Each structure stands twice: as C-alpha cells, then as structure tokens.
Amino acid sequence: MRRFLALIAALLPAAAEASEVTATFGPDNATRTATIRSTTDLAAFGPVIEAFLTTRPDTRIIYEQWGSNDLYRVTAKDCAEGDAAADLVISSAVHHMVALVNEGCGANHSSAATATLASQMKWRDQLWGITREPAVMVYNRDLLAPHEVPRSRFDLLDLLRPSDSRFAGRIATYDIEDSGLGFLLAFSDSLEATTFGGLMEAFGRTGAIATCCSAEIIDAVASGEYLVAYNVLGSYALQRARGDDRLGVVAPGDYTLILARAAMIPAAAPSNGMAHVFLDYLLSPxxxxxxEAQDLIVRLGEESGAPVEVSGTVEALERPIGLHPPLLVAMDADKREIFTQRWRDAFPH
Structure with missing residues (x-):
C-alpha cells in the first residue's frame, strides 16, 4: 500500500524528519488544540494565526515550520501508517500535495468558504489553494543600472551572453534537489518557457548558484554577493523589499508563475473540526x-500597493499553477530523475 509515496519519498534527499521551527499560540489551558505543519515562514504566518485566535480564547495552535521535502516525507509516512501528527498540512511544493491527495491521504471538507475558490485552486474537496504568490526576480538596486535590470527571461539571457559578463557567478536560484518549491518552479518553467533550455545552458556556462532557501538568497542579493535571484517566491521577496531599499522585485514580463500554497487535512488528523474552522478562516474575507497583509496574497498591477515592477498587462502575464492531476507528472520517478540530471549538468555540486 502507498507504494507510489514510498518510491517518491526515497528519491528525495535524505531528511531528518524534524521541523525547523516550532511555536505555540494561545493559552496552555486551552480546551482545543490543533497542530499545523507548514513550509511557510513563521514570521509570515504567525500574525495570521494570532489574528485567528483573537476571537477564540479557548484555542491553542502548535505551528511547525518544515522544509518542503521533509514535510512531504513525514506526511507520506504518516499516511502510509494510517496516522497523522498534524491537523492541517500546508506546503508551497503543491505537486507533493496533489500526490498525497491522489494517494488517499486527505480528508474531505466542503463549506461556503471553500466554494469561493476557483476550480483550479481546489481538488476533490481535499486540497485548497490558500495564498497567491508570484515567482519573481530580485535584484540589487545599488549595483544595477536601470538598463541592466532584467524584465524578462530574455533579458536575463542577454545579461549572461557576453563571455566577460559581470553577472557570471552572481545569479542565484533555488536548488531543486534541496527545495521542493524550487523543483516545482523549475519544472513549471520547463513546460511553459521556450527559454528554459537556454537558461539552463547559460546558468551552467556562467557558474550560476543553486542554493536552498529564500532568506539565504535574498540576503545575498541585498549584500551584493549576488546581483540577481531568479524564481524567488514573491511573498518573501516583498517582505524584505518593503524594509530594504537595496532590493528590487520584478515580475518577469514574458510570464509570471503564480503559486497558491496548498492546504490538506490529513485523513487521520486527530482533531478535524479545528482544522476545518481554521481553513475556513483562511478563505474568509x-x-x-x-x-495579504503578510504578502502571502499578492496582486500584480499598480493598484495592488505591492512594490512589484510589472511589464505588460497582468492578464497576459500571469500563469497560475493549478492544483490538479497534471502536476503528478512532476512526481513521476523516471521524469523526475531525467529532469534532475539535466539540472545537475547545469549546476554541478
């Protein structure tokens, strides 16, 4: 049983199966307790939990922040064993979540709140997209002249084309072997963009950097170690850019991937009722x-108030990553291995 989950989990890098950060919200003597496991940074999601609890003084929430590959592993293991330590699981690596639901790991929930979601942002009444985050490019405002700022993938290729490009070794992106989100965004690019092969060649030729984490990448752009970061999740980039004038954020003008973090209530969740209430809150006005106040919902365009530089019309720009079965292609063992080998050729360890 669950052979597919076991096979894919085995292909992911070895995991310690432990959360990176754990925090508790609400009183110790609460009559109701729920555990949320998520890839979302505590700094971004904590205020959302606190707002939820303002009208629920009898509730306590334990929040565990996980890396995406580790979260998939532990959730798949729980599912295979018919157990669940979490009441709600939320991940940016939404292909993992589609695979878990496909294997029967999710519980049903239907409400007036879930009915408000577009059809591509929910699946089987077991998976729901709760955020709206663009994949962006981040650049150092102090070190790039206006004409050097890449507004599209074509611009990025042009910056890397000269043999003496000053951008050599100073472009960074997620490492798809360390980051489930990084794999998802790169795989989505390979399906969407005619530039993907050219970018892989250019990244490999110029010594681009593949690394693990949003915070690490953005910090290095701010310090000037990297000049540009490619395919960074916009929520984290915007939070930093609002308080750091060194950082500029660009929605690529050829197309911009839009991610909705996926939430699932595990089939064996110990207190489904609390998970239902919290999920409905996330989908409520x-x-x-x-x-949105935490930049986990980002609307592109001048009226949004978000400091994202946009080229072209928003309607033509956005490419939402839907929560649906085609994402299972990204979980196919053979296709994953071929894609990962292509990545290793561009980013040798």
Whole structure:
C-alpha cells in the first residue's frame, strides 16, 4: 500500500524528519488544540494565526515550520501508517500535495468558504489553494543600472551572453534537489518557457548558484554577493523589499508563475473540526486580508500597493499553477530523475 509515496519519498534527499521551527499560540489551558505543519515562514504566518485566535480564547495552535521535502516525507509516512501528527498540512511544493491527495491521504471538507475558490485552486474537496504568490526576480538596486535590470527571461539571457559578463557567478536560484518549491518552479518553467533550455545552458556556462532557501538568497542579493535571484517566491521577496531599499522585485514580463500554497487535512488528523474552522478562516474575507497583509496574497498591477515592477498587462502575464492531476507528472520517478540530471549538468555540486 502507498507504494507510489514510498518510491517518491526515497528519491528525495535524505531528511531528518524534524521541523525547523516550532511555536505555540494561545493559552496552555486551552480546551482545543490543533497542530499545523507548514513550509511557510513563521514570521509570515504567525500574525495570521494570532489574528485567528483573537476571537477564540479557548484555542491553542502548535505551528511547525518544515522544509518542503521533509514535510512531504513525514506526511507520506504518516499516511502510509494510517496516522497523522498534524491537523492541517500546508506546503508551497503543491505537486507533493496533489500526490498525497491522489494517494488517499486527505480528508474531505466542503463549506461556503471553500466554494469561493476557483476550480483550479481546489481538488476533490481535499486540497485548497490558500495564498497567491508570484515567482519573481530580485535584484540589487545599488549595483544595477536601470538598463541592466532584467524584465524578462530574455533579458536575463542577454545579461549572461557576453563571455566577460559581470553577472557570471552572481545569479542565484533555488536548488531543486534541496527545495521542493524550487523543483516545482523549475519544472513549471520547463513546460511553459521556450527559454528554459537556454537558461539552463547559460546558468551552467556562467557558474550560476543553486542554493536552498529564500532568506539565504535574498540576503545575498541585498549584500551584493549576488546581483540577481531568479524564481524567488514573491511573498518573501516583498517582505524584505518593503524594509530594504537595496532590493528590487520584478515580475518577469514574458510570464509570471503564480503559486497558491496548498492546504490538506490529513485523513487521520486527530482533531478535524479545528482544522476545518481554521481553513475556513483562511478563505474568509478576514483571513484573506491577514494573508495579504503578510504578502502571502499578492496582486500584480499598480493598484495592488505591492512594490512589484510589472511589464505588460497582468492578464497576459500571469500563469497560475493549478492544483490538479497534471502536476503528478512532476512526481513521476523516471521524469523526475531525467529532469534532475539535466539540472545537475547545469549546476554541478
């Protein structure tokens, strides 16, 4: 049983199966407790939990922040064993979540709140997209002249084309072997972009850097170690850019991937009722407002108030990553291995 989950989990890098950060919200003597496991940074999601609890003084939430590959492993293991330590699982690596639901790991939930979601942002009444985050390019404003700022993938290729490019070794992106989100974005690019092969060749030729984490990449752009970061999740980039004038954020003008973090209630969740209530809050107007305040819902365009530089019309720009079965292609063992080998050729360790 669950052979597919076991096979894919075995292909991912070895995991310690432990959360990176754990925090508790609400009183110790609460009558109801729920555990949330998520890839979302505590600094971004903590205020959303606190807002939820303002009208629920009897509730306690334990929040565990996980890396995406580790979260997939532990959730798949729980599912295979018919157990669940979490009441709600939320991940940016949404292909992992589609695979888990496909294997029967999710519980059903249907409500007026879930009915508000577009069809591509929910699946089987077991998986729901709760955020709206663009994949962006981040650059150092102090070190790039206006004409050097890449506004599209074509611009990025042009910057890397000269043999003496000053961008050599100073472009960074997620390492797809360390980051489930990084794999998802790169795989989505390979399906969407005619530039993907050219970018892989250019990254490999110029010594681009593949590394693990949003914070690490953005910090290095701010310090000037990297000049540009490619395919960074916009929520984290915007939070930093709002308080750091060195950072510019660009929605690529050829197309911009839009990610919705996926939430699932495990089939064996110990207290489903609390998970249902919290999920409905995230999808309610109040919950959406809190998510937007933390840049977990980002609307492109001048009226949005978000400091994202956009070229072209938003309607033509956005490419939402839907929560649906085609994402299972990204979980196919053979296709994953071929794609990963292609990546290793461009980014040798």
């Amino acid at each position: 109040d919950g959406r407002a809190e998510l």
